[in-house]
Amino acid sequence: MFHLKRFDFDLVEMRRSKINDLFEFPSVIDISPFKVEHLSDPSQPCQEDIFELVGVLVHQGTSENGHYYSYIRERPSPSGSMTQWLEFNDRDVDMFDHQSIPPYTFGGFYDDTFPRQQKNFSAYMLFYQRRSSIQQDHSEYMRSPFSGIAKVPVPSSLDKTIQDDNEGFVREYSLYDPCHTKFARQLLTNLRTINHGTCSEDHHQELQALSFVLEYLCQMLFRVKSTDIFDEIFLQLRKTMLSCPTCCHIALKWLATQEYALSNTLLQCLHPKARSLMRALLIDGLQFLREKDPAAYGIEGMDTDGETAHATPVTGILLEVVRRLESVVEESYVAARGWDDLYLTLCQLSNMGPVETSVLLSQGLLDFCLRIFCMHASPDIRTRDPEMWRVVEKKKRVYNRMIEFVYTLLSKMDINLPVVLDSRRVDRLEKYDRHGSKFTLSRDERYMLYLWHEENRALAALDRMLELFDHEKTEVFYPGEVLRWQLQSKDLRILRNIHTTIYEGVSMLQPPTSDPYVRAALAYCEACNDLAYVEQVIDAVAKAAHKLRDLGGQATIRFFRGLLHAENETILEERDADFFYEQCLVHSKRYSTSLLLFDDEGVRKATSQFLQELFTKYKDDAHATEKTLRPKYRAVRWLAAEMCAKIAEEHDQNTSRSYMQPMILICKILVRLLEQLQDTDDEVLENLRHPNDAANVQAYNYDLETQLQHWALDDDTPVSTGEGYEQSDYGSESDIGDDMLADL
Numbered sequence: 028m029f030h031l032k033r034f035d036f037d038l039v040e041m042r043r044s045k046i047n048d049l050f051e052f053p054s055v056i057d058i059s060p061f062k063v064e065h066l067s068d069p070s071q072p073c074q075e076d077i078f079e080l081v082g083v084l085v086h087q088g089t090s091e092n093g094h095y096y097s098y099i100r101e102r103p104s105p106s107g108s109m110t111q112w113l114e115f116n117d118r119d120v121d122m123f124d125h126q127s128i129p130p131y132t133f134g135g136f137y138d139d140t141f142p143r144q145q146k147n148f149s150a151y152m153l154f155y156q157r158r159s160s161i162q163q164d165h166s167e168y169m170r171s172p173f174s175g176i177a178k179v180p181v182p183s184s185l186d187k188t189i190q191d192d193n194e195g196f197v198r199e200y201s202l203y204d205p206c207h208t209k210f211a212r213q214l215l216t217n218l219r220t221i222n223h224g225t226c227s228e229d230h231h232q233e234l235q236a237l238s239f240v241l242e243y244l245c246q247m248l249f250r251v252k253s254t255d256i257f258d259e260i261f262l263q264l265r266k267t268m269l270s271c272p273t274c275c276h277i278a279l280k281w282l283a284t285q286e287y288a289l290s291n292t293l294l295q296c297l298h299p300k301a302r303s304l305m306r307a308l309l310i311d312g313l314q315f316l317r318e319k320d321p322a323a324y325g326i327e328g329m330d331t332d333g334e335t336a337h338a339t340p341v342t343g344i345l346l347e348v349v350r351r352l353e354s355v356v357e358e359s360y361v362a363a364r365g366w367d368d369l370y371l372t373l374c375q376l377s378n379m380g381p382v383e384t385s386v387l388l389s390q391g392l393l394d395f396c397l398r399i400f401c402m403h404a405s406p407d408i409r410t411r412d413p414e415m416w417r418v419v420e421k422k423k424r425v426y427n428r429m430i431e432f433v434y435t436l437l438s439k440m441d442i443n444l445p446v447v448l449d450s451r452r453v454d455r456l457e458k459y460d461r462h463g464s465k466f467t468l469s470r471d472e473r474y475m476l477y478l479w480h481e482e483n484r485a486l487a488a489l490d491r492m493l494e495l496f497d498h499e500k501t502e503v504f505y506p507g508e509v510l511r512w513q514l515q516s517k518d519l520r521i522l523r524n525i526h527t528t529i530y531e532g533v534s535m536l537q538p539p540t541s542d543p544y545v546r547a548a549l550a551y552c553e554a555c556n557d558l559a560y561v562e563q564v565i566d567a568v569a570k571a572a573h574k575l576r577d578l579g580g581q582a583t584i585r586f587f588r589g590l591l592h593a594e595n596e597t598i599l600e601e602r603d604a605d606f607f608y609e610q611c612l613v614h615s616k617r618y619s620t621s622l623l624l625f626d627d628e629g630v631r632k633a634t635s636q637f638l639q640e641l642f643t644k645y646k647d648d649a650h651a652t653e654k655t656l657r658p659k660y661r662a663v664r665w666l667a668a669e670m671c672a673k674i675a676e677e678h679d680q681n682t683s684r685s686y687m688q689p690m691i692l693i694c695k696i697l698v699r700l701l702e703q704l705q706d707t708d709d710e711v712l713e714n715l716r717h718p719n720d721a722a723n724v725q726a727y728n729y730d731l732e733t734q735l736q737h738w739a740l741d742d743d744t745p746v747s748t749g750e751g752y753e754q755s756d757y758g759s760e761s762d763i764g765d766d767m768l769a770d771l
């Protein structure tokens with residue numbers, strides 16, 4: 028046996044490397060010159076000792092990963108020749124031409140590539156056998172009853188495997204037969220017809236039929252391109268399951284017992300519609316059984332609203348299904364496409380009641396999700412589940428339902444209750460707080476919710492949920508809901524950490540990375556009990572808004588629009604109902620101009636609408652206090668001056684009029700407000716006048732009018748005459764609308 032030692036350690040790169048160099052070896056070797064006898068006394072004549080090459084172990088790949096396979100010479104064989112070789116490569120065994128030994132095993136370079144390329148496969152170990160021993164085997168073999176073509180009796184265990192394998196192959200082949208599909212489609216309907224619309228007494232036929240149809244569904248959904256043929260099968264299954272508790276029980280039991288069933292249909296199935304039909308079938312089936320057969324469901328004798336239920340079920344379909352779902356979740360790294368369906372199923376289960384939630388918690392599902400959101404911050408958690416980490420590192424846009432599920436569970440829990448030490452051993456319902464109708468966290472769950480990631484300066488789980496949530500896909504901003512829930516904590520350390528997470532996310536990051544933090548800032552302002560913290564966060568959003576150019580506008584304008592209507596009870600008590608209104612007014616100098624000049628037309632229009640609301644609709648001056656009127660008119664005066672100057676500047680630079688329109692509109696409104704302030708005889712308002720107001724208003728009105736007179740609105744420009752193109756000189760190319768481009 029020769030070991031060719033093709034793995035080395037590269038001291039320059041400080042890592043393992045593979046040697047792919049050419050190494051030739053003979054098919055016959057005389058080893059007598061290397062034997063001890065000869066080496067100790069080279070003067071003695073040495074007798075030839077011939078070895079023949081009988082096996083080559085090849086390594087393909089790099090030093091980090093690769094694959095081994097073998098070429099083995101057939102011996103003994105009837106011919107006794109050296110040329111009968113076989114290739115053994117995992118489950119594939121094939122004839123091998125011995126003349127290919129050099130190109131397939133010597134390594135070195137390919138002959139026919141340019142630039143020259145090194146082969147990544149080459150002999151790793153060589154096996155030689157003494158010629159005399161081969162010859163002896165051969166002669167014994169030729170005398171034995173098995174001589175001739177090699178035939179070895181198949182061991183019975185192997186024989187069974189081969190038969191099963193062949194049967195499986197035929198079955199899989201038959202799955203695609205159109206007649207098979209037709210049979211599956213009609214089976215349940217025909218069964219009911221035969222039994223005159225009811226089920227058989229012992230349910231034997233139904234058991235057979237349901238198992239067959241479900242098996243068919245679980246095997247096929249996973250494999251085929253179109254799902255049209257399944258609509259009817261789903262319909263038949265629903266009818267059967269939701270009309271008879273026994274049938275329902277049979278079907279759910281089957282789904283919970285078969286290892287691949289829920290994994291294939293909820294997680295790995297390629298068709299969103301089929302995944303969603305499966306989810307509905309599962310949830311509706313469970314709900315039906317819960318109502319019709321509580322014993323089979325696992326809640327007999329329990330008060331399911333959680334008031335008196337003292338123990339999580341230890342038997343029953345609910346538990347079996349959740350256990351199966353938990354194992355699907357554990358292996359969900361195999362396909363992220365079904366995550367939304369899987370976690371929506373879990374959300375719906377949790378919303379069925381405290382018993383269901385307790386089963387989900389006891390099976391460690393909250394723990395699992397939190398681990399996913401903490402992986403980036405904890406090497407320990409990553410090492411525990413390397414397959415999942417590989418997915419989490421790469422995948423985006425698949426976490427919305429998982430985050431919703433985390434929130435769904437957290438919303439049923441109290442962050443301030445003492446924790447359960449071992450969530451898998453302690454019954455979560457036993458520790459249920461019946462006063463507040465809340466569950467307690469486990470120690471591990473709390474650990475992950477509190478986990479601080481020093482590098483990101485953020486609470487790991489919250490931070491990651493903010494980062495991964497795709498706000499365009501889901502209406503409710505669930506990370507914000509998790510944030511609100513966490514803000515209920517009485518632990519000052521966690522409150523400070525939440526604040527740092529949001530405050531630094533808004534102020535230190537750039538859009539679009541900072542967008543989720545700006546979105547979360549609104550939830551923060553509504554739920555945080557600390558006035559100083561809230562003021563800091565609003566200030567941070569406003570400061571960041573001042574610097575925005577072409578990103579982050581949507582999130583920012585949404586924040587202020589939300590803030591104007593935000594409610595926070597603690598702040599209401601400590602300050603007054605106008606706190607957020609006042610904040611919007613005070614900071615308007617910072618965000619208004621930059622947002623009104625945004626590239627994104629949607630942002631310009633939304634800002635214009637918001638400012639109209641803020642200055643004219645939200646609160647009538649007659650009902651406002653001096654405390655809010657003062658900052659309001661200060662902002663009006665400041666913004667009017669700033670915007671008039673800005674409009675003049677853009678006018679001189681030939682900026683498109685329609686681009687400026689949202690700002691022009693607001694500017695006019697502001698000037699109007701100053702005008703009205705001159706005319707009022709309200710005592711409070713009179714005090715807010717400034718000596719320069721009258722002169723300024725006159726100047727603004729005059730300037731605006733002269734500019735607007737010769738500043739054509741490009742929207743009004745007739746485009747069909749071809750003048751549209753020339754007149755689009757007013758603006759940049761992006762101002763040309765789609766229909767205008769069509770005309771060009």
Ligand SMILES: [Zn+2]
Pocket residue numbers: 226227230233271272273274275
């Ligand atoms: Zn039935």
